[in-house]
Amino acid sequence: xxxxxxxPPSDVPFIREGRCQSPQAWRKNSVPQMTLAYxxxxxxxxxxxxxxxxxxxxGLDVEAFFAELGDFVPDFVLTNTTTPxxxxxxxxxxxxxxxxxxxxISAFGAHVTALHEEVLRQCSALDxxxxxxxxxxxxxxxxxxxxxxxxxxxPGCTARLDE
Numbered sequence: 001x002x003x004x005x006x007x008p009p010s011d012v013p014f015i016r017e018g019r020c021q022s023p024q025a026w027r028k029n030s031v032p033q034m035t036l037a038y039x040x041x042x043x044x045x046x047x048x049x050x051x052x053x054x055x056x057x058x059g060l061d062v063e064a065f066f067a068e069l070g071d072f073v074p075d076f077v078l079t080n081t082t083t084p085x086x087x088x089x090x091x092x093x094x095x096x097x098x099x100x101x102x103x104x105i106s107a108f109g110a111h112v113t114a115l116h117e118e119v120l121r122q123c124s125a126l127d128x129x130x131x132x133x134x135x136x137x138x139x140x141x142x143x144x145x146x147x148x149x150x151x152x153x154x155p156g157c158t159a160r161l162d163e
Contacts, residue, residue: 001142003048004074004103005036008092009055009062010085033057035108036080039135046139062095074103076145078130078138081109090123097125104145106157108134116158129158 033054040052051072055065077096081089089107097105106128112119116129130137137156144154 001048001075001146002073003040003043003050003138003142004069004072004077005040005043005050005052006065006077006092006096007033007036007054007056007080008085008089009060009065010088033080035134036078039078039138042135042139043142046142048142062092066099073100076104076138076142077106078134079105079107081107081112083109083111086111086119090119090126093123094125104128104141106130106138106141108137120158120160127160128154131156131158 033052036052036054040050043050051069051074053060053065053068055061058068060068077100079089079093079096089109093105093107096103104127105125107119107126108130112129113131116131119129120126128141130141133156137154140154141157
């Protein structure tokens with residue numbers, strides 16, 4: 001399966017890594033997106049073709065992000081989110097669903113974990129919320145997609161797929 005992991009662009013460059021969430025300008029150095037890196041490693045280890053794009057670290061806006069992907073069309077997309085950037089993050093999710101209508105679009109982060117049902121109602125482009133830590137929940141979701149059985153409950157996830 002083709003998997004795309006994304007730290008999306010934002011109006012204000014923002015670090016979305018665990019407890020390090022803050023505007024990029026508050027830091028002397030960029031904080032690497034370790035959660036995306038761990039998730040990418042696990043996905044690759046399980047035979048998936050993975051692309052990881054850190055739009056903040058690479059200075060990419062939405063159009064540059066799509067240009068960076070070239071002809072890579074993902075089956076599954078995971079987006080890192082935070083509360084301060086959630087509206088921008090959800091607009092980005094919407095743009096990906098429009099560009100990749102056949103892809104399963106998912107998000108993770110503290111905001112979507114706490115408000116998973118509300119976020120799914122708010123953003124029709126979002127198919128799955130990965131709650132808490134994403135690494136193994138993503139593997140379970142990919143397995144469910146591959147098996148054609150992506151329904152609730154997938155441990156650690158809330159899926160729109162029943163609607």
